[in-house]
Amino acid sequence: MISPVRVIVVGAGCRGEIYSKFATVHPERVQVVGVADPRRFARSKLQQQHKIVDENIFDDWHRIADREKFADAVLVCTPDHLHKEPAMAFAKKGYHILLEKPMATTAEDCRAIVEACTQSGVILSVGHVLRYDPVTRKIKELIDAGAIGDVIHIQHLEPVGFYHFAHSFVRGNWRNEAESSFVLLAKSCHDIDLIHDWAGARRCVKLSSFGSLSHFRKDKKPPGAADRCLDCSVEKDCPYSGCKIYLDRVKQGHTGWPVSVICTSSLPDIESVTEALKTGPYGRCVYECDNDVCTNQVVHMEFEGGLTASFSMVAFTKEMCKRKTTIYGSMGELSYNGHEVSVFDFVTQRTTKHTGLDNAPNHFGMSGHGGADYHLMDAFISAVANNDPSLIRSGPEETLLSHLLVFQAEQSRLEGRVVYCDEMMQS
Numbered sequence: 001m002i003s004p005v006r007v008i009v010v011g012a013g014c015r016g017e018i019y020s021k022f023a024t025v026h027p028e029r030v031q032v033v034g035v036a037d038p039r040r041f042a043r044s045k046l047q048q049q050h051k052i053v054d055e056n057i058f059d060d061w062h063r064i065a066d067r068e069k070f071a072d073a074v075l076v077c078t079p080d081h082l083h084k085e086p087a088m089a090f091a092k093k094g095y096h097i098l099l100e101k102p103m104a105t106t107a108e109d110c111r112a113i114v115e116a117c118t119q120s121g122v123i124l125s126v127g128h129v130l131r132y133d134p135v136t137r138k139i140k141e142l143i144d145a146g147a148i149g150d151v152i153h154i155q156h157l158e159p160v161g162f163y164h165f166a167h168s169f170v171r172g173n174w175r176n177e178a179e180s181s182f183v184l185l186a187k188s189c190h191d192i193d194l195i196h197d198w199a200g201a202r203r204c205v206k207l208s209s210f211g212s213l214s215h216f217r218k219d220k221k222p223p224g225a226a227d228r229c230l231d232c233s234v235e236k237d238c239p240y241s242g243c244k245i246y247l248d249r250v251k252q253g254h255t256g257w258p259v260s261v262i263c264t265s266s267l268p269d270i271e272s273v274t275e276a277l278k279t280g281p282y283g284r285c286v287y288e289c290d291n292d293v294c295t296n297q298v299v300h301m302e303f304e305g306g307l308t309a310s311f312s313m314v315a316f317t318k319e320m321c322k323r324k325t326t327i328y329g330s331m332g333e334l335s336y337n338g339h340e341v342s343v344f345d346f347v348t349q350r351t352t353k354h355t356g357l358d359n360a361p362n363h364f365g366m367s368g369h370g371g372a373d374y375h376l377m378d379a380f381i382s383a384v385a386n387n388d389p390s391l392i393r394s395g396p397e398e399t400l401l402s403h404l405l406v407f408q409a410e411q412s413r414l415e416g417r418v419v420y421c422d423e424m425m426q427s
């Protein structure tokens, strides 16, 4: 019998906790043997869930890197700007790495991580969960099987969801570029990665991008609005009210995301949520925050052979993260409405419907991203257990290429010009 893969969780927040649940589902395959997080509440929670011994509990990732290697792999789930240093340090120590996306916040740092992992010969999997989503895998399978002939144009929409955007990108951790990263990297690196994957072996030749921060600005603040939702007399008419997003939910007994995220040192209940709204970032008026990331952005891309792609990210949507995609081919049209995939064949003029086969357990909180969180961990753990990086769908090379496209698109937006991809590949 193969012994379980021993993993250390670096950053026991939302993502660290989700990935580590895989050990609850498959204790015979994974054991969580260590955790690092400066937040006592977060690390104690994981310690209890996984019965981790006291000497393997740390308040900072450096303490693990300073010790002799005591596990097979690390799950690096720290905030965006804290990816490069731990990834490099753990690669040098010979740990296999599951690194949350984005890999890092600059192109140079992404390259450095890939180089360090390659030199140390460790497996690197990046948290591009959508690569593991059964439906997006089905789309790739259909394209590769020639279901729509040659791919000519890809149209892809990422609807972020109006209150999700307010939570994460106006009040929350990804609101401000200097503190985390620009939104195309923080949110849409998944989508550029999918487009890159669907385009196959073709290289992106040039791209352009436009976008800005609309609506969530001081000049849009309604007359009479207060600086905090709990004090606001016009809160009832505001879709972004923290009272609606958090307090009403917890009153109805809902303690999952996004409520779970706003109480950083206790479990969420009416009292702790009220306190968080009174004093914390999530109780701020959305028109009075220090947010600067775009609410809407488009990226247009041209690949070798003339394949074009058009991507849109929008904050102001009813749907939350249910991507919508249409891929136009020489022999047919494939569309995904966020629920199922349809392929219209130009020869037969018939439509066939497809769904991805999903065997992810929907309990233990592993059903995130349509089961993709489970499948990503499944692949990573199998790759480590069998020392077989080919099981990883979000490995170093392809992830680096798609991250470089994201940096190039942002460069285009900022400089107001078409960017030729060779410019960055050579720099």
Ligand SMILES: NC(=O)c1ccc[n+]([C@@H]2O[C@H](COP(=O)([O-])OP(=O)(O)OC[C@H]3O[C@@H](n4cnc5c(N)ncnc54)[C@H](O)[C@@H]3O)[C@@H](O)[C@H]2O)c1
Binding pocket: 010, 011, 012, 013, 014, 015, 016, 036, 037, 038, 039, 042, 059, 060, 061, 062, 077, 078, 079, 080, 082, 100, 101, 102, 127, 128, 129, 173, 186, 369
């Ligand atoms: N793959 C996805 O779809 C997906 C979704 C959401 C977030 N993410 C990414 O995952 C990462 C984590 O996001 P999250 O939502 O879990 O955030 P989070 O804030 O809930 O968790 C991050 C944790 O890292 C801890 N931390 C900070 N400094 C540390 C240090 N020096 N050593 C150890 N731990 C430290 C924080 O205390 C916190 O608990 C981010 O990079 C984010 O962009 C990926």
